[in-house]
Amino acid sequence: MRESVAKALGQVGEPALKPIVNTLNDPLRERGALIVLEHLPVLQVSEPIRKYAKDTAMKTAHYHDLSNDITPANDRLHLLADSIHDKAHYYGVNALRALGLLRDHESISIAIQNLKSREMSQWAYALETLESLGETEIVKPLLKLWESGEGVSGAVAAHAQKKVDLTKLLHDEDSWLRACAVFASSPNDHIKLIAESDPDPFVRAAAQAILNGDAMTKTLATLSMMERILFLRRVPLFGELDSTDLKQVASIAVERMYTDGAMIATQGEMGEEMYVIASGEVCVKVAKKEVARRKAGDCVGEMAIISREPRIASLIALGDVRTLCLDRKRFEGLLRERPETCLAVMKVLCVRLKELSK
DSSP states (O other), rough: OOHHHHHHHHHHHHGHHHHHHHHOOOOTHHHHHHHHTEEEEEEEHHHHHHHHHHHHHHHHHHHHHHHHHHHSSSSHHHHHHHHHHHHHHHHHHHHHHHHHSSOOOOHHHHHHHHSSSHHHHHHHHHHHHTTOOHHHHHHHHHHHHTTTOOOOHHHHHHOOOOOOOOOHHHTOOOOOHHHHHTTTTTOOOOHHHHHOOOOOOOHHHHHHHHHHHHHHHHHOOOOOOOHHHHHTOOOOGTTTSOHHHHHHHHOOOOOEEEOTTTTETTTTTTOOOOEEEEEEEEEETTTTTTEEEOOOOOOESSHHHHSSBBSSEEEEEEEEEEEEEEEHHHHHHHHHHOHHHHHHHHHHHHHHHHHHHH
């Protein structure tokens, strides 16, 4: 959609320049604006684009430093640290894309792709390309984000020495970071104020959940949205997704509860749903013979919706079971939009095929 709009605006030409450049200041549309500018004659607006690149590079450094200041003592703080790091990466890529509008676009585009790789050699090549540009004010703040060559968790663990002031993050312009900061906080008057007045309903809900504390988790029949996200981070199938993508998965997943002995899925039926086990245990039976047991964090039923063939096994609850359910349409949409999930699916399918061969 964005590419199609970008090409259409590119045909408009010069009259579209100033409105699109102004859109760079809108966090919800800046990535789309950068795509459009690739199709427009940008030399006459090079100064505001350069200023945007400099400002965005400084934001990258700011969020990178924040992520390294957090001690990930628990899963909630780890989610916060990773989310801040993802934000730094987002701004870093935006700064490079803006720079690519003014300098060697092809080389910078290749560098961006290489920075997404896990291969150190490709990282080194990308960093060498960026350093050769000579754009010190823009490139220098970005280098420390990538120069260590570590993954998110590695970078956080290696540099985590002191605790960040969560109060600042509770007022961040990014609503997702505010929600993560709330989720990592303890109940206090500040959280109470956020629950009442934050402009984002998701942040208010996260704050309310913190204020309700253990009483809420014991009485609610469903997982809160932040708890879902925290859980999905530990599921191998979604391990390659960043925090904002996990938020999307969590929002489309439907929670299902099953009592002991309940039939979750039946062998031979057409599978229209897959399940991620949140708690409990599921027995996998083929022709009434138990072939496997799945526990919390495992996915079941995914082979039927991928192959579009009848289910090859029945799924039965052992004790009380809680699952997060994704239907075929939404799961296939996730695979199309997030190719990194496809690799995780292939790994899971390889394990399943080995089990079947035994």
